Amino acid sequence: MDRSELIRGTLFDIQGFSVHDGPGCRTLIFLKGCSLRCSWCSNPEGIASVQEPLYQQSKCTFDLLCMKSCKYGAITPVGKPEPSDKSMASEQFGTAGIGRVSPDGTILPFNHVSAGELKDDTVSQQGLAFDRSLCSRCTTRDCIAACCTGALKLGGYEMTVDELFDRIGRDRPYWGDRGGITLTGGEPFTQPLFVAQFLERCYDAFIHTAVETCGNIPWNSLEPALPFLDWIFFDLKHIDPDRHHAHTGSTNHLILHNALQLAARFNGRLVFRLPVIPGFNDDRENIEQTAAFLHKTGRKEINILPLHHLGREKYSLSGRSYGAGIFGIPSKEDLEQIREIFTAQGINCYVGSETPF
């Protein structure tokens, strides 16, 4: 067996015609596994580094076929059983217009899934609970084969460098003159060997390469890929280590260290990114300190991204709770103020998708 076949990446999505993650039209490659636990993460299915069953309660008809098929007894019904009016047609073709009926008879909108409601709110909701510690050891995934409704799916799939390269090669005609690929996730550099090899393949094929990283990775995971990268988005969540820890599960020491290293040694374009989380990192002090830090790096570009809760629905899929519901959405004016602070410090600040690339 060729050595390269042994190096397999774990992905959870590939998305063509992405227009907000680098220059031109791009194909986004989402890699599984992350070294941070940001409460507002919009891709919770990308946090775990291994494949996992994803359970969508709204598509479940509670026929318990999956439970019967599970050898480990990892699945248990939760809540009061009641006849369901859900259909496969609705799950296959989107959930628009499909509501759920709550016990008191009111109809909830289809996207009304609050954080952790399957676990915490067993009285009002019917669903299935998964013992994820057992699931993580399962290799046969009988439950997914047994499911008829599409409520259960396997999150994540593996690919070799060659397979991924072939796959994105089919997208290549559509990128236009400036486009290419962007690795994101998850944190791509949690799979350093795969990432470096894949980027080298792209470099050899004259494909424009970008990566979006949280920076919370050992420098030697990042360094081997640098010669093959044209563009890096580097996230800065908070400049204060303790505040950073409170909502990401980690301090920012390694991140800031890597940022300075990168700024000094990376030849491509380095654009910082700041998710704007009101009440967490949008205060003037943090913004000014972030700007000051940027000055230290010598790179002058930051892209601020307003918080959104659109990933909220995906949390229950992998049995997680959404902790960022407490944060509001930044207003256009808030973002404009932040932009002005950066601009005053001589830093180019791009708001949301309004970027010059």
Add this chain to the structure above:
Amino acid sequence: MIKTESSHINYYGHQPGSQVENREQKKQITQRAGAARELYFETKSSVSMEFPYWYTRRWEELEGEIPVIRRAEALKSGFSHLTPVIYPGELLAMSKSSYLRGSYPMPWLSEAFFMAAEDKLYKEAQESGKLTADQFTTMGKGGGNVTRSIGNVISIAGKFGLRVEEMPVMIEIAKKWKDRSVDDVGHKYEQLVPGYSEKEALMRSVICMFDSGYTLPQGREVINYYYPLQFGFDGLIRRCRTRMEEVAGYPEMDRLYYYRATMILIEGLQQWIRNHAEEARFMASIETDVPQMKEYEEMAERLDWLASNPPRSFHESLQMIWLLHVAVLNEDAISGLSPGRVGQVLFPFWQRDILKKVITREQTLELLECMRMKFTAIDCFASMGVVGGVLSGNTFNNLCLGGLKKDGTSAANELEMLILEAGISCDTPQPTLSVLYDEKLPEEFLLKGVECTKIGTGYPAWINNQVAMEFLMANYGHEGMNLEEARAWSIGGCLETSPGSWMPLELDGEIHWIPGGSAPATSVGVHFLSLPKILEVTLFDGMDMRSGERIFPAHGYKLDTYDELWNAFRDYFRRACHVLTLTNNIQHDAWRKISPSLVNSMLKPDCLEQGKDIGQMGCRYNATFNIESCGTANLINSLASLKKNVFTDKTYSLNEYREAILANFGYHSAQETGSYSLIDQIPNDGYDRWKKIHRISLDAPKFGNDDPFVDEIMKAWETWFCTMTHDFRSLYNEPMYACQISVSTHGPMGAVTLAGADGRLGGTTFSDGSVSAYPGTDRNGPYALFNSATCWNHATSQNSQLNMKIHPSVVKGREGSRKFLDLIRSYLRKGGFHVQFNIVDSRMLKAAQAEPDKYRSLLVRVAGFTQYWVELGKQIQDEVIARTEYEEV
């Protein structure tokens, strides 16, 4: 990875799901066109009996006269008796009838549906299966449609209003045409075709929708404005007289009558124009507002001049092409009469005016907006099934931009930039715009097109110039089409590649080669074959299980292998094409004998040179008959599912599939649920028994995902279909070609089709177009869809069609425009023939469905054309909402 719909919306600064994402800021319409638009919004589709009365009266008087002369006299009488109406503020005058949104029945084509429901004729027609389609077509409830009778106005076909007092006239005139109309005469003789009963069964089962010969015998073609622009009407009469004298008494005497008929017709048109000049003078005489009075006087002068002479200015040339357009529309039931590359035809006039400073760019824009309002008010009177089912009320006046000049350089010009600009500021449905994309077009022009697409009107559609030229060279080469001439093409109707020719327009001693249509209707022949229904009938050995009727004799295959299934399907498809080609040829023969085209023939090269009308092959290119398909993605997905689950994996037997299809996979019927979209279907008590097979069917490979398993089936189908059509011969003894646009037939055709092996439920709408994925099944993004769509050579077909819905946030801003152009260009470079976009939010569409009045001006792109949302049938609305949105976080 599970995606949920709302998780991929890029919203900005407000709560998710709480607000409708609005489309980008629009440019302001001029005051004049704005007033015309307001008037249009207030106006309902109206039918008058004026033209048919005078036409029929004159026809009756000339019993025994040579048919083409009789036809010319009848048309002349109709035109010269139309009551002229001039609206205040108009810069361009004249319309189809005295109503702003007026049209009229043409009982000489078909009189059956003019009769009241209780009328015996209607019942006869119903029994013969012709009107089955009507029963399964729902018409949009809002807008300018007269959906029910109110007060003094009767609703006709759920769309048109007719004054009560004209109703007896309509019935009386219709009766005059009984047994004499194209429909009746064609029907009499088509029954002589061996196997005719099979045709009736095909129509009753709605495997085929609509006869071609009497429904819309003209249209789906490009008009040619050259001769009147160059010579004027007096000049044309002189040319006819000269030619008439040359041929009088010589063999091929039909030429003599043809020239005489054309002269009679032109006299009628001149009278019609002068009547409007007279009306303008009258309006001036009673007008107290001085500027308006002056406008009326100028209008009168302009029309008087144009009644005899070629235009002298851009304004006059625009008035000339508009009145020619109306004149052609008034001679036949026509949809899809495309003005073609108007910006290039009129450019010499405009450029001269700009240089002489007799017109400004602002005035040009105002005129072009006024032109849009005129085109938007065009209505076509046809039966409910045709208007709602095929057209969705749209008349497809496709205006094309870009492409190449005669010498192979870019044809885009500044006037076309202004046409795009007017399309942005005056975003009405007609004329719909198409960019003939070529690598040689300048970036600035393309980005202007993108800007127009981005406002969400659905136009311009993006068409591949080189692919079309390749098709034209292959299809018309034997008639003399060469590379230079292929460059003169344009889209006729919504998406029909139509041949054109270069005409030498002489202005101030300089020759300008202008493009114009040079072939008859390019979409007549076998109309809309329902591919999924033919597969269904194949599975049940020739039976239509919905009605219990046998459609075809047993095919004799055991269906033990996939190849047998494929062969059995192809046998039935070929059978259907065979009988329908023959019967339609007979109908078209009846059409050319009873109702020969005179206005359109006069304009098309080389009818006047040859002395032959369109029906006598007077046009330069005549290989224009087609075979149309509908529901391609559902056919391909069903074949893929059967190939995988029955013949490869052997998970289920064919019999188990038959049972599941008959049980509708354990769901209530779409008629019961009242929605034709798959997402709204409800399971019944038998659901548990079928859910496994339904799951397996839904999980089978689906077209649009860059999956070789299913794309190979697509390729095999397209390769076969685009070749086998050549085996059939048109009325003009030319090979036929494949045309793959569903227009709006995928709704009503889906309604009569049982569930499919692809997991589609019975009665629900098919996928639209030929390379669009079935809603919700293209889950790998647009690039995968593009790869699947281009797995076959689009130049072997008259067209292919790809519709995409894109959320505004994806293409926001200036960078968004460039990336959008990258997306469009890359698909066309890959060999795609056509792509068009809905840039709207599905929540907006749902809201519009619930409250049509609030969304009166919302435009939606459906299956090759643009139409107001509220005027679409509910089936099509459901389908658009379900279509996958390409959005991102």
